[in-house]
Amino acid sequence: MVQGMTQQHKTVWWAFTLPLLAVLIWSMNITVTRYVADYISPVSISFYRWLVAFVVLTPFMLGKVWRERQLVLAHWKQLAVLGAFGMVLYQGLGYSAAHYTTATNMGIINAFIPVFTIFVSMLMLKDIPNRFAVVGSMLSFAGLLYVMAQGNFSQLVQSGGHLGDVMMVLAVFFYAFYGVFLKKWQLQIPLLISLYVQIIFALLYHLPFVLYLGLDAIDQHNVSSVLYAGIFPSLIAPLVWMLAVQMIGPNRTSIFMNLMPVCTAIIAKLWLGEAWTIYHSIGGLVILSGILLAQKKESILKTAKLNT
Template sequence: MTQQNKTVWWALALPLLAVLIWSLNITVTRYVVDYISPVSISFYRWLVAFLVLTPFMSVKVWRERQLVVQHWKQLAVLAAFGMVLYQGLGYTAAHYTTATNMGIINAFIPIFTIFVSMLMLKDIPNRFAVVGSLLSFMGLLYVMAQGNLLNLVQSGGHLGDVMMVLAVFFYAFYGVFLKKWQLKIPLMISLYVQIIFALLYHLPFVLWLGLDAINPQNVGSVLYAGIFPSLIAPLVWMLAVQMIGPNRTSIFMNLMPVFTAIIANIWLAEAWTVYHSLGGVIILLGIVLAQKKDGAVKVVKLNV
């Protein structure tokens, strides 16, 4: 085997590791609901990430302070959507739904991104994106209705699933904002400043609702959330994008429902049912179809 082939296989392991870390974090989020409030773990998560990064990033941020000041409004918006709305709703949703459902709904990010891009960037999706999106949405409704769409009509769906859908919708905005602005700022500086904004956004909620104490039952979950999904997974993911490209990397996100379901089954004894299987397959088929390129129809911009 050549050195080039070795590098390729090693690079393919990077997105797998990132998705595994994020999938485990979904299960951790569900596990810790009885031991710490959503606002507490969300605040502590970014506090841990801030404390870990500060020794390495504070001097660099000061050196690039003019660049940070230039883009502070965009960084503030990114922090609001990606770190506060998405993560906060996710922690709250864990009180009302299963980790398995959260993993399935999280895989819906590419579909929502297509429509947010249409709204904000005026990108017209091709026919595959439209059909794939509709197919995935049907699969999502099927999972939320637990295999019986009549249940969805009668009960209005589970609150946790609805909140998770809303969280994923906000994260789609986060991705589109990144694409729209394409900030010329180092990634680590961007991440560090966003974390600072996230902590500031949490302060009103902390003052109003208070913070739960760190104790032996929740400290492991807090440290995991603050280090692995907040710092290590994004770095590994960005490295994978650089080595194998964004398109090949993004495909690995489709494994999140599978990883989450396996972890939740082993750790939380959550059942993987027939409606999870059918709905999950429909969602993944729709996502794959939505990413297919249409050779005959080019993506164009709307003139407004």
């Protein structure tokens, strides 16, 4: 009996390292995105990233997709939309934003995914947010504006904010749609098959841009970044994250996403020498407080269920 309890404890403890690993991989990718912006165009790295992921997955997935082709064909429109929002609009805008803002700011803005998801859910699923979600979202948005204004709201009004920050906000907004589409459709398709087909659509969407803008060559300056982007954040992190959701649940897993701004800032400081300023501290604290408040509904509902 004691041995069984010990084994369960070990399994639970180990499971909590999974979302942390995924967040570290994604945080590193934001910094990689900022670093490689000087060596490769957004279209090129975005295309190469999904091409690498496609090449790695194809030997394992092509046969499975063929066997499940009827299932894939029945949901190809949804998979096409998911590929557009999650892999092209979100990632493409993120790579473009890296040319105009810092990795630290990108990490902070990326933490807005849960907040934006609340409002997209309200629009698409008629899921009316409670007062905690509304107040928390407003608080987080104020913190975001404070960071974008570099601590001076009058500067934000005069300059209109950094183009990169605005592009990153749009990217995160599109990713919120991606999450809500997943929730709305709840496709009964194996996760790896879904991921593989979305990657195929992402590559197809890139083709017009590649033909019009061309591709930068892969060289010693960008090859490691391309390989990292194509393997770790594209394949390993999503699989680790999905495993964590299965083992510890979606709510506890999602909390780890709030660590991304801190992890990104630390990596960007050590690697790129980016400064963490007082306005990052104040704005980041306000944003994190708002995000945690916006998610309070989950714990309240859980408590109510346990008491009934």
